[in-house]
Amino acid sequence: MIIYSCHGAAKQVTGSCHLVTCNDRRVLIDCGMFQGSEEVERANAEPFGFDPASIDVLLLTHAHLDHCGRIPLLVRRGFRGRILTTAATRELARVVMLDAAGLQEEDARRAQRNNRRDEAVAPPLYTLDDALHAQDFFGPDAGYDVAVPVVEGISARFLDAGHILGSASILLELDDGKQQRRMLFSGDLGNPGRPLLRDPTGAPPADYVVMECTYGDRPHRSVPDSVDEMYRAIRDTVNRRGNVVIPTFALERTQELLYYLHRGLREGAIPAHVRVFLDSPMAISATEIFRRHPECFDQRFLDELEHGDPFAMPGLHFTRETAESMAINNVDGGAIILAGSGMCNGGRVRHHLKHNLWRERCSVVFVGYAAEGTLARRIIDGAPSVRVFNEEIPVRAQVWTINGFSAHADRPSLLAWLGDAPRRTVFLVHGEYGRGMQVMREVLEARGFSCQLPGMHEPIKID
Structure with missing residues (x-):
């Protein structure tokens, strides 16, 4: 049986x-x-x-x-x-x-x-x-x-x-x-x-x-349209002298976003002076694991690897230590902050939301699925304020939801x-x-x- x-x-x-x-x-x-x-x-x-x-x-x-x-x-x-x-x-x-x-x-x-x-x-x-x-x-x-x-x-x-x-x-x-x-x-x-x-x-x-x-x-939105919208969100926010917080999953989504940010900087779609912080020890470790497993890569990506590291870019900072993560809170504007978790129910992204969500010149860009009941879903659904670390934070930042990266x-x-x-x-x-x-x-x-x-x-x- x-x-x-x-x-x-x-x-x-x-x-x-x-x-x-x-x-x-x-x-x-x-x-x-x-x-x-x-x-x-x-x-x-x-x-x-x-x-x-x-x-x-x-x-x-x-x-x-x-x-x-x-x-x-x-x-x-x-x-x-x-x-x-x-x-x-x-x-x-x-x-x-x-x-x-x-x-x-x-x-x-x-x-x-x-x-x-x-x-x-x-x-x-x-x-x-x-x-x-x-x-x-x-x-x-x-x-x-x-x-x-x-x-x-x-x-x-x-x-x-x-x-x-x-x-x-x-x-x-x-x-x-x-x-x-x-x-x-x-x-x-x-x-x-x-x-x-x-x-x-x-x-x-x-x-x-x-x-x-x-x-x-x-169906999903097309990937090229989604990438263009992400670039627009970054440009608009940097022009307002704000920060861009991107709650992201450490596996695959982070590496894909690094790839597109690298391309955006190379092609001029993103302002050259922007700083990118990957504030996730797990995502940093996952990126290192990616480099060890080319047997999983698409052939086109393997071809790109021969011309340099598509995950690296000028102004990229990997922040493993807690003190380094806390120092990002002193950055007043012009930063892209990638941090987990993607649904905002844990990890360092909650600290960055606490410091940026209430600021009108900042943006929060969601690029993945958010289950019902999660902090990410409440923000996406238009909550006027959310509770982060037992503190009620007003949602004044511009919220972008881009589902083509799924x-x-x-x-x-x-x-x-x-x-x-x-x-x-x-x-x-x-x-x-x-x-x-x-x-x-x-x-x-x-x-x-x-x-x-x-x-x-x-x-x-x-x-």
């Missing part, structure tokens, strides 16, 4: 986690963190919906927090199996999990300092020691398009998903002794035609497909990836229930596909 169940990103966007049981062996695909409102994030500390000690192997599609962020907790609660993923994902996941642990410990210490009623303060979900211990379970590395034996009756093939460095879709070959089935997990799919990575590998034949649909309800495939790209080959069922996950999921379901059913939206912890028999 083969059973599939979804334990995260079920009728919501974050927390990706899927379980396949075959021959009484249990394989987990991703173990991500829930992100959004306080209510959503409380789910991170709840039971997984399965016994972590019963999992034989974890297959990791990529290193974004909402796909790998609960792995240290999985280990802490008893997982002792192997974690298989690509080499680039392994390196990036280490950085992401250590960063998440550090932020959780820092938040717990801050809550303890601000605890004036001597009430119990929730401990961090996991510690730096837990994140380091989780590294012991990774390996061996998986290559693209190579069959990997997982457990008896299950093999896996990692296919380039084109989402972030090392990202993969995963095709499972399942054999329970009575039937053989192919089950494909899309992971997060990238947009074709982006400058750094190859396009996603199209979906191969499979009986069942578990597909993300973050942007299943709409690392997620839009509706046309998702449909092109899936193709027209028949499938027994397409399971839609990792999308907003009332938007991306419902629209994509209607579109697919109109094309003759059978679709299902799995419920949380719902066991589904694979026939």
